[in-house]
Amino acid sequence: MRVVGVDVGGTKLAAARDEPGAELVVVPTPQGAAAIVTTIVDLVRRVSEGPLDGVGVGSAGTFDERGTVVAATDLIPGWSGMPLADRLSGELGVPVVALNDVHATALGETAAGAGRGFARVLVAATGTGLGGAFVRDGEVDVGAHGSAGSLGHIALPGLDRVCSCGLSGHAEPYASGPGMERSFFEATGVAASLPEIHELMLAGDPAAVAAIESGGRVLGRALATAAALIDPGLVVVGGGPARLGDLLLGPARAAYRADAPALLADVAIVPAALGTRAAVVGAHAAIRARLSR
Ligand SMILES: [Zn+2]
Incomplete structure (x- = not known):
């Protein structure tokens, strides 16, 4: 199973494949919701380097079960209401799970960090x-x-x-x-x-x-x-x-x-x-759990 995890922060976007030693690629977070979605798609294509089974995304905001942002601060204009998982899945052609970044961090620390x-x-x-x-x-x-x-x-x-x-x-x-x-x-x-x-x-x-x-x-x-x-x-x-x-x-x-x-x-x-990598690791765990259901 080949999956990519993404961490959408207020200033940085980070992504990595779920493989030992995979490079964590970091780019600046662009302004506005639409630009962020485009940048995530580019970043996922860049780090996946081949066939992909799914993507997990951790981001600021409160998400519903479908991976839509139901509430967000004004930090990212236009983020609230964004059907992030559906939008990314449509662009990338693979299942996408989107969840709150603190939730992703917690999953990462529990799956592979201090809470293991x-x-x-x-x-x-x-x-x-x-x-x-x-x-x-x-x-x-x-x-x-x-x-x-x-x-x-x-x-x-x-x-x-x-x-x-x-x-x-x-x-x-x-x-x-x-x-x-x-x-x-x-x-x-x-x-x-x-x-x-x-x-x-x-x-x-x-x-x-x-x-x-x-x-x-x-x-x-x-x-x-x-x-x-x-x-x-x-x-x-x-x-x-x-x-x-x-x-x-x-x-x-x-x-x-x-x-x-x-x-x-x-x-x-x-x-x-896990430091700054925790949310990406948690995003891996979230999409793996979804794909193995
Ligand atoms: Zn309070």
Whole structure:
């Protein structure tokens, strides 16, 4: 079976064949939905180098079962309503599965990354926001509205920042990259990027330590709330801020243990293993699952 996986990001499009050592080809994301579809088709033809059985695509947005974008932020104009899987399948002449990029990342980490071997994995995706997904027996449980696993929109006592969704008290504006940057700014009046705050933390700057540790604690509290409902065997944390490693995950683990039900207190919280390749690997897993049905 020869399949290609595609990751549609806000700034980059990445694709690779599902073969050991296959090159990950990355191109800039063009402006607008129609141009993105054309670029995906070109990219798939370029990396497939021969007969193809199917394509998996992970992308920002909420998808229905047919692979149509039912909701999307304004990041990609015209993306909402795009029948992405049908459009690509028509152009490429093979089955196409399209799914949310966080869901694809979670599938990838579970199929071939940090969550390998676990039947129930909660995957958190930190970055500009705080997303997540619950993978059960190799499939993402997307929920009734396609939004299961939305860790960032868990409301926690003591939080009052306004979230990207418009409500206040959610975890995302604390446990995301911008959230930790804001914590640092509120304490110091200095605007710094997360990598800069990381450097300051390593140099022992107390405000930098506090900003990242408070982000980690909110992450851990949100994970404990989610774990109480779904009882995962493992928690995997991915995304840019997860590169802080134990500086972020240490406080997250401590806060998780303090809030989680006793039976779940020892569930491991581990960093993602596949890096920027995770969504492409998950897209491979999604199309393989569809083709083998
Ligand atoms: Zn929210």
